[in-house]
Amino acid sequence: MKCGTVTIIGRPNAGKSSLINALLKTHALIISPKPQTTRNAVRCIYNDDNAQIIFTDTPGMFRPDSRDKLGLFLNDEILDALDGSDVILWLVDSGTRKLHPDDLEISGMLPKNVPVVLAVSKSDKSDPSHALRLYSELYPFTAKVSLSAKTRHGIDDLMAALMPLIPEGEAVYDPDILMDTTEKFMAAEIIREKVLMLLRDEVPHCVAVVIDEYKSPEEYPDRKKLYIRASLITETEGQKKIVIGSKGEMIKRIGELSRKAVEEVTGIPVYLELWAKVIPHWRRNPLSLKRLGYS
Ligand SMILES: Nc1nc2c(ncn2[C@@H]2O[C@H](COP(=O)(O)OP(=O)(O)OP(=O)(O)O)[C@@H](O)[C@H]2O)c(=O)[nH]1
Ligand SMILES: [Mg+2]
Incomplete structure (x- = not known):
């Protein structure tokens, strides 16, 4: 049995919450076309016969104004979620033409000695190859995949890339629990x-x-x-x-x-x-x- 935590990070609107919904085959997390939809780190639990993976959704990363205390809280939620992750999944939009300053901020936040997987989202909308190249130059990723939460294309590839990185261990959540929230x-x-x-x-x-x-x-x-x-x-x-x-x-x-x-x-x-x-x-x-x- 394997059991571990995968924290999903990325810029606002990358499709993080949509991806977790696709992985869990449910509409557990709210999504919207507007940035900063997610405001709390939420643990969602995936189970199969051989593994339990705790996927943590996080707010989109952006640098807030110092008066924006909500924005500062959102950043803290990301940092707290990163702490203690077994794997980090960095989700980027396939439509990204050039790196944003917040991308550099994210790469600077990544803890050393934790595998980071790159996933290029929304492959149904744009060709992911440009974003794959762009981000590969920024960080030494352990694995790279492209996927679509909408069509489910690449979801199996993502699971295949994550599974070898999940440590051995017994499940920590009851398999009936979908989300660690109320x-x-x-x-x-x-x-x-x-x-x-x-x-x-x-x-x-x-x-x-x-x-x-x-x-x-x-x-x-x-x-x-x-x-x-x-x-x-x-x-x-x-x-x-x-x-x-x-x-x-x-x-x-x-x-x-x-x-x-x-x-x-x-x-x-x-x-x-x-x-x-x-x-x-x-x-x-x-x-x-x-x-x-x-x-
Ligand atoms: N075409 C397409 N749209 C997608 C896909 N995944 C997400 N979206 C859309 O992208 C928008 C943002 O999705 P979210 O899942 O809310 O993005 P997020 O990264 O969680 O956003 P924040 O919580 O604001 O950081 C929504 O309008 C989704 O419907 C995909 O695979 N294909
Ligand atoms: Mg979200």
């Missing part, structure tokens, strides 16, 4: 995914989701539905108005889509109540970040 966290993420999907420009980046109440029929047998009360936190009154929308249409739409998605994940009927609130400039305030679970 249902509450997943519900908040689903709501944030719908915010990213429905709201434009910078607004989704200014939104945090807090679950104020979560009462499941498992815990409260007199309830037939999972009751969730959640708040959409924005930084300004203007953003709050956008989140609510004209006559409350936007928040209603976010609520409807989120409710359906949570029902799909949990398999039980859901009653979801959404509220919009302002915490002024929460992304710059360490205390607010802590309150919102980013600490």
Whole structure:
């Protein structure tokens, strides 16, 4: 039996979360076309007859402004995840024409003596050969693959490249566990995914989701539905108005889509109540970040 951790890193939007979903054949992690979708390092567990691999998803790497305390937290999440990894998987977009300063930042973060595998993502969209050459000149990778999370092309090649690098060991997670996180966290993420999907420009980046109440029929047998009360936190009154929308249409739409998605994940009927609130400039305030679970 083999058991080990593979941390996936890369620039925002490279397709890290999509790749883990493809590896686990599920929609466990939220994805969106907007950068900085992922805000927390999340461990997702892959099992087969001979191995357990703990894939850690991380936020996309970018260098934040020193006032952007959320951005600094995201960077810390990446560094913490890298610490203690057996293998690092650096995912880059096949459409990359030239290296970005954040690529140099990533190569500088990589711990010595840990194998680093290069994966070029979205091979269904662009020819991966240019990106393969570009990054090969930057770092001495242990292995290189190109793949598409969308078509699943190259997913088997990736597993074949990773498996020899995973140490011998017994499984640490029960094979029924898909993610090392809570249902509450997943519900908040689903709501944030719908915010990213429905709201434009910078607004989704200014939104945090807090679950104020979560009462499941498992815990409260007199309830037939999972009751969730959640708040959409924005930084300004203007953003709050956008989140609510004209006559409350936007928040209603976010609520409807989120409710359906949570029902799909949990398999039980859901009653979801959404509220919009302002915490002024929460992304710059360490205390607010802590309150919102980013600490
Ligand atoms: N065509 C194509 N699109 C993909 C593929 N993988 C991901 N995408 C798209 O790329 C966008 C970003 O995907 P994510 O998985 O959210 O990227 P990420 O690296 O996790 O992004 P952050 O969390 O923001 O760092 C989404 O619109 C995905 O649908 C792929 O293999 N092919
Ligand atoms: Mg992501």
